[in-house]
Amino acid sequence: MKVVFQKTSGLQDKETHYCPGCTHGIIHRLVGxxxxxxxxxxxxxxxxxxxxxxxxxxxxxxxxxxxxxxxxPAVATGVKRVLPKNRIVFTYQGDGDLASIGMGEIIHxxxxxxxxxxxxxxxxxxxxxGGQMAPxxxxxxxxxxxxxxxxxxxxxxxxxxSEMLATLDSVHYIxxxxxxDVANIIKAKKxxxxxxxxxxxxxxxxxxxxxxxxxxxxxxDPEESLKYVKDKMVAxxxxxxxxxxxxxx
Amino acid sequence: MPKVLMKGNEVIAEAAxxxxxxNFFGYPITPQSELVAxxxxxxxxxxxxxxxAESEVAAINMVYGAASAGVxxxxxxxSPGFSLKQEGVSYLAGAELPAVIVNIGRGGPxxxxxxxxxxxxxxxxxxxxxxDYYTPVLxxxxxxxxxxxxxxxxxxxxxYRTPVVLLGDGMLGQxxxxxxxxxxxxxxxxxxxxxxxxTRGDGAPKVISSLELNDVNLENHNHTLQSKYEVIxxxxxxFDTYRxxxxxxxxxxxxxxxxxxxxxxDEARENGIKIGMIRPITLWPFPEKPxxxxxxxxxxxxSVEMSAGQMVEDVRLAVNGKAPxxxxxxxxxxxxxxxxxxEAIKSLAGGGQ
Ligand SMILES: Cc1ncc(C[n+]2csc(CCOP(=O)(O)OP(=O)(O)O)c2C)c(N)n1
Ligand code: SF4
Numbered sequence: 001m002k003v004v005f006q007k008t009s010g011l012q013d014k015e016t017h018y019c020p021g022c023t024h025g026i027i028h029r030l031v032g033x034x035x036x037x038x039x040x041x042x043x044x045x046x047x048x049x050x051x052x053x054x055x056x057x058x059x060x061x062x063x064x065x066x067x068x069x070x071x072x073p074a075v076a077t078g079v080k081r082v083l084p085k086n087r088i089v090f091t092y093q094g095d096g097d098l099a100s101i102g103m104g105e106i107i108h109x110x111x112x113x114x115x116x117x118x119x120x121x122x123x124x125x126x127x128x129x130g131g132q133m134a135p136x137x138x139x140x141x142x143x144x145x146x147x148x149x150x151x152x153x154x155x156x157x158x159x160x161x162s163e164m165l166a167t168l169d170s171v172h173y174i175x176x177x178x179x180x181d182v183a184n185i186i187k188a189k190k191x192x193x194x195x196x197x198x199x200x201x202x203x204x205x206x207x208x209x210x211x212x213x214x215x216x217x218x219x220x221d222p223e224e225s226l227k228y229v230k231d232k233m234v235a236x237x238x239x240x241x242x243x244x245x246x247x248x249x
Numbered sequence: 250m251p252k253v254l255m256k257g258n259e260v261i262a263e264a265a266x267x268x269x270x271x272n273f274f275g276y277p278i279t280p281q282s283e284l285v286a287x288x289x290x291x292x293x294x295x296x297x298x299x300x301x302a303e304s305e306v307a308a309i310n311m312v313y314g315a316a317s318a319g320v321x322x323x324x325x326x327x328s329p330g331f332s333l334k335q336e337g338v339s340y341l342a343g344a345e346l347p348a349v350i351v352n353i354g355r356g357g358p359x360x361x362x363x364x365x366x367x368x369x370x371x372x373x374x375x376x377x378x379x380x381d382y383y384t385p386v387l388x389x390x391x392x393x394x395x396x397x398x399x400x401x402x403x404x405x406x407x408x409y410r411t412p413v414v415l416l417g418d419g420m421l422g423q424x425x426x427x428x429x430x431x432x433x434x435x436x437x438x439x440x441x442x443x444x445x446x447x448t449r450g451d452g453a454p455k456v457i458s459s460l461e462l463n464d465v466n467l468e469n470h471n472h473t474l475q476s477k478y479e480v481i482x483x484x485x486x487x488f489d490t491y492r493x494x495x496x497x498x499x500x501x502x503x504x505x506x507x508x509x510x511x512x513x514x515d516e517a518r519e520n521g522i523k524i525g526m527i528r529p530i531t532l533w534p535f536p537e538k539p540x541x542x543x544x545x546x547x548x549x550x551x552s553v554e555m556s557a558g559q560m561v562e563d564v565r566l567a568v569n570g571k572a573p574x575x576x577x578x579x580x581x582x583x584x585x586x587x588x589x590x591x592e593a594i595k596s597l598a599g600g601g602q
Contacts, residue, residue: 012454041448042447042448042449042450043447043449044447045318045445045446045447047314048458054460055460057456057458058456060454061454062447062448062454063445063446063447063448063454063455063456064445064454064455064456064457064458065313065314065317065344065445065456065457065458066344066456066457066458066459066460067310067313067314067340068310068313068336068337068340071306071307071310071313071337074302074306074307074308074310074311074313074314075310075311075313075314075317076314077300077307077311077314078274078310078311078312078313078314078315078316078317078318078322079314079315079317079318079445080314081272081298081300081311081315082272082298082314082315082318082320082322083318083446083447087446087447104303104304104306104307105303105306105307105310107303108302108303108307
């Protein structure tokens, strides 16, 4: 019998704790498949952040270290810089973690051109703590700390992190992708693979922003959530490559 | 090796390099900036890693990353920056990662000033960050002692898988003294099999984490940490005594101020006051033994500090009501001069003979 689908060896054989319809799981798979396909699992050290993906160290099938809230880029800097150059180091961070408490760490890791790959999961909310406003929460979006919806005159406009980081000279590659349908998931995989491939080749800072769902805290069912990403999030966070310095480093 | 004249901050840096530490993450703050600058010069010469972080918060988390990859690593700061590192120190303690953190203390609270102070004693000896943990704290009083204790700090960190604090103050950091770097043999320590360096054929992935969602498991983890702290208390206490054998009164002082106390003690002895000194070298674990030995023999203790009175609380606990414990201190970066310490000794001894 021909095997048409097999679970990636990039993930451990475990049931995840993610809610039904949450796309964290898909993003895990894309990262796991990439590490497997690039044959770097044994050379990879992942840095888990604080958020719903805090337990990602139990899922990725490689060495993992767990960072304090927002500090994953600094931890990854420490790991990457002291190990031999062939090691692959990545962080996996939510938008509260990366764009709020950890904004300083991500900007400076990017500015230094750290040779790490950052997987930035933007679900426009703080999932783990119960759906509070994140820096990426859309204007009008209701959260437990913006019960009437985010009001630009009070909370300001959401931050487009990828665009902001793309202004930094030492950044090698930034792309924003989405998980709201199969075609986009395939594109997301390509972007993630490109980012890790660049790192494997010794290129600098690579960053993939992945638009993701949080049905539980959005108060939508899984299907409505995908539609929300497609209609609302993509409108504010346009998909595509924001920076790519190419393969010649 | 011949003696060289160096600044305290530079001695710490060079001693760390002699101890095999080739990785440093720092952020500028007076009065420890020479340490950072020294590392920036020296580490590239020996293929080491120097990186200026964007903040103390980032620096300590870079330390966390480097420590989880199994290398000897250090960061340094002064009081306000040391406060910022506390989150990271708590994570290091929880995840059982070895690292050395230097605090060259200055006057506080808040921004305070850049003059020498010992007012971070509470913070360094009682955990400092959140959760049930301690860090060993080493407090040198001379630059030569810095050489020994910096090496010890790395050995303790690796042996017990714990962050270790080397505590000085602006005076020790800035003063110059001749020092000798002895080429000691490196202590043989267990291999860091737990380090996350990539699995590379050695089986299941390794995880460094301080997270434990299950309460009973976390309690067990805390018990493990506490047992480790007990072992450290049994084995790693260090202190020195000065003219203590026949003493009727006892000064307790550490670091910079113990040097001032020494000359005050000599002068008090000339005035006929039989006084000696206990000088804690490890502030945590606090040396209780010498207090057990002397508390029934001496008439009173005097804790002399560059703070509003912090170590005196541990002195009282160690003396345990067996003798009066008095305090003399200057704070806010004021360095007590030896004549005011002498006055404090005289008043302790009932106005002097
Ligand atoms: C210093 C600190 N502050 C706050 C928290 C509480 N906290 C845990 S997760 C989280 C937000 C996570 O949101 P995000 O990064 O968007 O990830 P998601 O859960 O949505 O995947 C917060 C605020 C913490 N653990 N540590
Ligand atoms: S709370 Fe939201 S982000 Fe977290 S697992 Fe559930 S759906 Fe996913």
